[in-house]
Amino acid sequence: MNRLHKPDAPRRYRRGIGTGGMAAIAAAGLIILLSAWTSCTNLQTAGTDTDMAELQDQWHLVWEEDFSGDSLDAQVWNYVIGAGGYGNNELQYYSDREKNVRVEKGRLIIQAHDEPFQGSPYTSAKITTQDKADWLYGRFEFRAKLPEGQGIWPAIWMMPTDYELYGQWPSSGEIDIVELVGHEPDTVHGTLHYGLPHTYTGSSYPLPEGKFSDDFHTFALEWEPGIFRWYVDGNLYRTQSEWFSRKEGQPADYTWPAPFDRSFYLQLNLAVGGNWPGYPDETTRFPQQMEVDYIRVYEKPDGYPAARAPDSEGEEEKAPEGRAPTADGNLVYNGSFSDELDYWEFGNFEGGSGSALWDDGEVHIQISRPGNQIWANQLIQQQMNLQKGANYRVSFKARAAEERDIMVKMGGLAPRGWAAYSGERYISIDTEMKEYSFEFTMSEESDVLARYEFNMGLSDADVWIDDARLENLDGAAGDAAQSADAAAGESGNTEALIKPMLPGNELIYNGGFELGTKRTEFWELETDGDSEAELRVNPQVGERALRIFIAWSGDDEESVVLRQKGLDIRPSSSYILSFDARSSKERPVVTGIGSAGDAFSYSGRNEITLTEEWKTFSNPFSTSGQAGGAGIFSLYALPTGVITRDVYLDNVSLEFIPPPVEVGSGITRIEAEDFFGKSPAPRTQPSSEGGLNVGWLEDGDWLSYNLDVQDAGEYLIRYRVATDLTSGSIRPALNGSGMEMLQLEYSGGWQEWTTIEGTLSLDSGEQELRVYASGLNLNWIELEKR
Incomplete structure (x- = not known):
C-alpha cells in the first residue's frame, strides 16, 4: 500500500494526458529531434557515492508505495487500457488483467506476453498516478529489477499535471527517470524531453558488471528548481539545468525553467517494440517483467531556493561576431556550388533517406524515402548573419524530377527554439530550373548562427538547387540597428517593424506574460523624468500577471505608459481588444490601439476605472476607411496623486476577425x-x-x-x-x-x-x-x- 508521510495529501490533477493524448502525439508525427546524449563515463560526477546520512538530512520522506497489499490502491493508481502505438510504433495492448499487472509478494509486477489480444500481437501494462497524485520538485526513488530482450522497453517516467499549460508534447516536457532498451540489458538511461522542436538530452549509465535483469537496483531522480540529478545505486551519473519550451507558433521561448516548473505525475510501463528498442525477434523470450519493490518520494523540509538560470552566474560570454558576406554581398558561402558541397550539410530525419551529390555545379538531392515530415530530407548552411531590424532577400534556383513542394526558411538553432525568422516558405517547383525569391524582416534578436534551410521531405521527387543567396537589403550587417531606428522614426514608416500575426489571429505577443528571460518580452514601459516605475511578474504558476509597480508618478498623462509596438493592423478590418486588469487601489487608466502619431487612431480612446478585483475589459473596433500599418497597444496609468496604486494586467489580446x-x-x-x-x-x-x-x-x-x-x-x-x-x-x-x-x-x-x-x-x-x-x-x- 502507499503511505503518506505528511498531513496534507498529494496535490490533485486538473488535467493530464491519457491514451488519447498519446494518440494525438502519433497523429502529429514526431518533430525533428535534436539529441544531446552522453555516457556517464564522460561526466565529472560519475561514480560519486551519495552519503545516505546526508541524504536523510536534506530530504524528508513524504510519500511511499511499498506494495504490501493484495492489489494496487485504486485511490492512487490508474490502468491505461488500449493500443495504438503511443506515438512510438509500439506493438503491445495495455490491459488491466492480473496476467499483465499485479501485486505479488510485496512487489509490483508488470508483465509482457507474446499473445494476440484485441488486435495486437503482445500484451503488457501501464499504470499512472494521473489525477490522483503529483509532485512539484522532490527526490523520486525506485528499487526495481528490469527485464531484458530485443524489443523490450521498460520505463519509469513523469508527465505534467496541467498538460496544456505550455502546449502539447514535447513543449509540455517529459521526465524520464529510468529507461532501458532490452538489447542493452546492462545500460539504463535518464532523459528530459522538451521543445519545440522535439529535443531530448540525457545520459546512459552502464553497470560495472552484470545486467539490470540479474538483481534489484535503486534508481533515483532529484528535481529541484532549475536542476535535475539522476542516480543509480547512489551513483550520480547526470546533472542537467538547461532546456527550453516553446509552443507551436509562439514568438519566443517560455521563461526558463518552464516547462519543468509545475507538478508532474508518475507513469510505469513495459512496452514491446517501438522506434527506439526495435522489435522482438527469435532471441526474445516471453514473458518479460518489470518488478518494483518500492517507490519513495522525498521533499526538502525547508523548501527550495529560487531557480537560477544556467548563465546567470559569472561574466556573460561575449557574443560571437557574425560571418562577413562574400565580395558580392552574399551571406551564403559557396552558394553557386562551385566548390562542390563545401559549407553545406545534408541530413535525413523522421523516416527520410537520401543523399546530396554535386552535379556539374548544382547540388542534386536524391531522395529514396521521403519520410513523414517536410524536414525529413534537409540541406542546410549555418552561420547566416541575421541582424535585428534588417531586411533580407532570399533567392535560389531549383527544379525537381516532377512537380512538388519544398519548404525554405531562415531559422535559429536549438537555443533559439528552432525559430523560423523568415517564416516557413512553402514553394512549388517543377521540372524547369527557375529562380525563386522572397524577402523578410528579422524581427527577433540578432542571430549570427542562423541556418539557411531547404526542407524536401514528404515527396520522393529528386531536387536540384543552385545559386543560393541571402542578401542584407540595408547594406552592411552593422547598419541594421540604424535602419530599424530610421524605420521607427518620425516619418512613421514602421513597416519593417510589423510583427507577423500569431496562430488564432492573435496580434499581441506574450499577452500572458510568460515569455523571455523576465516574462516581459515584447513589452516596453515608458516613464518621464518625474516618475519611477518598473515591470514585475510573479513567477508562480497560476498567479502570473504583469504588475506595473509605480514608486511615484508625475502629473502628466504620459508619465507612465505601457506599450507593445509592431501590431499588424490592416485596412477595413475588424478587431477585438481584450484584457484582464485590476489595481492595488481604485484608479483610472486609458487604453487603445493607435499609430506612432496618434495612440488611439484605430480603436479610439477607452478610459476605464480599475478596482482591486480582476475584471475583463473588451473593446471591438474596425479600421473601416483607414490605411492600416504598424499599430501600437498603449495603456496610460493616469495620475492619481497617490503613490501606491499599481496596475495589474493579464491575458492581453488583440484578435483579428477574419471576414467570413x-x-x-x-x-x-x-x-x-x-x-x-x-x-x-x-x-x-x-x-x-x-x-x-x-x-x-x-x-x-x-x-x-x-x-x-x-x-x-x-x-x-x-x-x-x-x-x-x-x-x-x-x-x-x-x-x-x-x-x-x-x-x-x-x-x-x-x-x-x-x-x-x-x-x-x-x-x-x-x-x-x-x-x-x-x-x-x-x-x-x-x-x-x-
Whole structure:
C-alpha cells in the first residue's frame, strides 16, 4: 500500500494526458529531434557515492508505495487500457488483467506476453498516478529489477499535471527517470524531453558488471528548481539545468525553467517494440517483467531556493561576431556550388533517406524515402548573419524530377527554439530550373548562427538547387540597428517593424506574460523624468500577471505608459481588444490601439476605472476607411496623486476577425488551417498534399469557420481526412446546433488522405460552422449546393 508521510495529501490533477493524448502525439508525427546524449563515463560526477546520512538530512520522506497489499490502491493508481502505438510504433495492448499487472509478494509486477489480444500481437501494462497524485520538485526513488530482450522497453517516467499549460508534447516536457532498451540489458538511461522542436538530452549509465535483469537496483531522480540529478545505486551519473519550451507558433521561448516548473505525475510501463528498442525477434523470450519493490518520494523540509538560470552566474560570454558576406554581398558561402558541397550539410530525419551529390555545379538531392515530415530530407548552411531590424532577400534556383513542394526558411538553432525568422516558405517547383525569391524582416534578436534551410521531405521527387543567396537589403550587417531606428522614426514608416500575426489571429505577443528571460518580452514601459516605475511578474504558476509597480508618478498623462509596438493592423478590418486588469487601489487608466502619431487612431480612446478585483475589459473596433500599418497597444496609468496604486494586467489580446468565407453556388473549399477559432489542443503541421493540415484533434476538440451563405438550402460537406488509428470521427455544428457525425476508418497513416462526405442545411447570411473531430487529421473542407 502507499503511505503518506505528511498531513496534507498529494496535490490533485486538473488535467493530464491519457491514451488519447498519446494518440494525438502519433497523429502529429514526431518533430525533428535534436539529441544531446552522453555516457556517464564522460561526466565529472560519475561514480560519486551519495552519503545516505546526508541524504536523510536534506530530504524528508513524504510519500511511499511499498506494495504490501493484495492489489494496487485504486485511490492512487490508474490502468491505461488500449493500443495504438503511443506515438512510438509500439506493438503491445495495455490491459488491466492480473496476467499483465499485479501485486505479488510485496512487489509490483508488470508483465509482457507474446499473445494476440484485441488486435495486437503482445500484451503488457501501464499504470499512472494521473489525477490522483503529483509532485512539484522532490527526490523520486525506485528499487526495481528490469527485464531484458530485443524489443523490450521498460520505463519509469513523469508527465505534467496541467498538460496544456505550455502546449502539447514535447513543449509540455517529459521526465524520464529510468529507461532501458532490452538489447542493452546492462545500460539504463535518464532523459528530459522538451521543445519545440522535439529535443531530448540525457545520459546512459552502464553497470560495472552484470545486467539490470540479474538483481534489484535503486534508481533515483532529484528535481529541484532549475536542476535535475539522476542516480543509480547512489551513483550520480547526470546533472542537467538547461532546456527550453516553446509552443507551436509562439514568438519566443517560455521563461526558463518552464516547462519543468509545475507538478508532474508518475507513469510505469513495459512496452514491446517501438522506434527506439526495435522489435522482438527469435532471441526474445516471453514473458518479460518489470518488478518494483518500492517507490519513495522525498521533499526538502525547508523548501527550495529560487531557480537560477544556467548563465546567470559569472561574466556573460561575449557574443560571437557574425560571418562577413562574400565580395558580392552574399551571406551564403559557396552558394553557386562551385566548390562542390563545401559549407553545406545534408541530413535525413523522421523516416527520410537520401543523399546530396554535386552535379556539374548544382547540388542534386536524391531522395529514396521521403519520410513523414517536410524536414525529413534537409540541406542546410549555418552561420547566416541575421541582424535585428534588417531586411533580407532570399533567392535560389531549383527544379525537381516532377512537380512538388519544398519548404525554405531562415531559422535559429536549438537555443533559439528552432525559430523560423523568415517564416516557413512553402514553394512549388517543377521540372524547369527557375529562380525563386522572397524577402523578410528579422524581427527577433540578432542571430549570427542562423541556418539557411531547404526542407524536401514528404515527396520522393529528386531536387536540384543552385545559386543560393541571402542578401542584407540595408547594406552592411552593422547598419541594421540604424535602419530599424530610421524605420521607427518620425516619418512613421514602421513597416519593417510589423510583427507577423500569431496562430488564432492573435496580434499581441506574450499577452500572458510568460515569455523571455523576465516574462516581459515584447513589452516596453515608458516613464518621464518625474516618475519611477518598473515591470514585475510573479513567477508562480497560476498567479502570473504583469504588475506595473509605480514608486511615484508625475502629473502628466504620459508619465507612465505601457506599450507593445509592431501590431499588424490592416485596412477595413475588424478587431477585438481584450484584457484582464485590476489595481492595488481604485484608479483610472486609458487604453487603445493607435499609430506612432496618434495612440488611439484605430480603436479610439477607452478610459476605464480599475478596482482591486480582476475584471475583463473588451473593446471591438474596425479600421473601416483607414490605411492600416504598424499599430501600437498603449495603456496610460493616469495620475492619481497617490503613490501606491499599481496596475495589474493579464491575458492581453488583440484578435483579428477574419471576414467570413463566401459560400456560393459552386464548390467552396476551406483550408483546415484557416479557422476563425479553435480549442487549445489542435495545431497545424505540413501536409503530404502540400500546404498545411490540422492535427492533434482529440475528443471534444473543435475548429470554427465563419460563413457567408449566399443561397440557403441543402449542401454536401466533404472532409479531407487521415488517421493512423482504427477509427476517427468528425461532425459539424451550425450556430451551436450539432449535426450528422461521420466515422473514418484507418486510412493508412496520418498523412494518407481520403475524403468522406455528409450533408447539412444552411440558411442564408453569416453563420458559424464549428467542426468537432477526434482521432484524425483534417486537410480541408468543401461545401457544394445540392
